Amino acid sequence: MGENDTTQATRRRFLAAAGGAGLMLAVRPAKATPASMTLAIRRVVGEAEVKPGKVKLDLPPLVENGNTVAISVSVDSPMTPQNYVKAIHLFSEQNPLPNIVSVRLGPRAGRASISTRIRLADTQNVTAICELSDGTFWSDSKHVIITLGACLEGMI
Amino acid sequence: MARTLVNVPKKAKRGEVITIKTLISHIMETGFRHNSLGARIPRDIIDSFVCTYNGEEVFRAALHPAIAANPFITFHTVATESGTIAFKWTGDNGFSAAASAKITVE
Numbered sequence: 001m002g003e004n005d006t007t008q009a010t011r012r013r014f015l016a017a018a019g020g021a022g023l024m025l026a027v028r029p030a031k032a033t034p035a036s037m038t039l040a041i042r043r044v045v046g047e048a049e050v051k052p053g054k055v056k057l058d059l060p061p062l063v064e065n066g067n068t069v070a071i072s073v074s075v076d077s078p079m080t081p082q083n084y085v086k087a088i089h090l091f092s093e094q095n096p097l098p099n100i101v102s103v104r105l106g107p108r109a110g111r112a113s114i115s116t117r118i119r120l121a122d123t124q125n126v127t128a129i130c131e132l133s134d135g136t137f138w139s140d141s142k143h144v145i146i147t148l149g150a151c152l153e154g155m156i
Numbered sequence: 157m158a159r160t161l162v163n164v165p166k167k168a169k170r171g172e173v174i175t176i177k178t179l180i181s182h183i184m185e186t187g188f189r190h191n192s193l194g195a196r197i198p199r200d201i202i203d204s205f206v207c208t209y210n211g212e213e214v215f216r217a218a219l220h221p222a223i224a225a226n227p228f229i230t231f232h233t234v235a236t237e238s239g240t241i242a243f244k245w246t247g248d249n250g251f252s253a254a255a256s257a258k259i260t261v262e
Contacts, residue, residue: 068224092222096188100222103231108214110173110234117224119186150186 032098034125037091040098041129044089045137050129054138055088057128061143063120066150072115073128075138085112087131094124095150119150158182162243164257168235176207176215177230180245180253186221202227202247210239219247235261 032040041050059071075085084107090100100118112130120126123146129139163177180202187199199221207215214233227245242256 072230095222096186097220097222099220101220102218104216105231106214108209108212108234108236109232111232113232115230117228119222119224 032092032095034093037093037098037127040091041089041127044102045129045131048135048137050137050139052139054132055128055130055140057126057140057142058115059126059142059144062145062147064147066120066122066146066148068117069120069144069146070115071118071126072113073130073140074111074113075130077112077132079107079110079112081107082133084133085109085130086133088112088114089129089131090118091127091129092118092120092124093126094122095120100126120144120146121149122146158245158251158253160243160245160253160255162255162257164241164259165235166258167260167262170235170237170261172235173232174235174259175230175232176241177228178205178207178243178255179226179228181226182245182247182251184219184221184223184225184227188221200248200251202245202251204246205229206244207231207233208242208244209233210237235259237261 054076056074059069063069073088077085085105087104089102091098092100103114105112125141125143127139127141129137131137159181161179165174168174182202185197185200189197191197201221203219205217206213215231217229219227238261240256240258245253
């Protein structure tokens with residue numbers, strides 16, 4: 001019995017060591033950073049100023065599984081041919097790529113509101129930016145805590 | 157052909173804002189994951205979604221790998237006239253899928 005215990009312990013130690021080595025060997029993919037998100041935003045808005053307001057980003061503050069996160073964005077706009085939302089963009093701070101989705105709308109949308117499901121790799125800020133027909137940009141950001149990040153390594 | 161599911165109201169009043177929900181089965185492989193041998197799994201995503209109302213584009217989305225598997229998109233449009241609302245998804249490796257729904261506007 002005693003011998004068996006030792007074997008078990010050795011095996012456990014070996015497994016722990018192997019697990020640790022595996023973790024160290026796993027290649028972390030490049031992550032987007034707040035700076036690269038800013039860059040991605042600049043690529044969309046150009047030199048224009050992005051003001052907070054008008055946009056409402058709706059996503060849960062605490063998410064268990066980052067593989068599917070329900071998110072919705074709505075913009076306060078009358079959606080008339082004179083004054084409408086041209087585009088809505090979503091950006092992530094910590095995903096491998098800063099862009100999430102970009103949608104194009106027009107006055108025919110009637111209501112500037114979309115929802116979808118996204119992947120989030122880590123606890124981070126998500127930013128929504130909308131472009132109005134008068135050329136102004138408005139934004140909203142939400143902090144979201146992710147318990148289990150979207151799978152970046154290995155098969156599910 | 158990927159399975160698609162679209163939800164468009166059958167009837168609407170003229171000028172009414174209708175909600176359209178779309179779902180398509182797709183793996184949306186990000187291109188950042190590795191298989192058990194450590195080889196990178198190539199990216200395979202849907203990168204574009206377009207909705208046309210009687211041939212006129214009313215909504216367009218550019219999707220990135222951060223969209224969850226089986227892309228689900230909800231949006232709105234104004235019911236202007238009776239006809240067909242068509243949906244088209246395109247993506248990597250020549251992926252293409254289409255769906256359409258009839259709407260009667262009174």
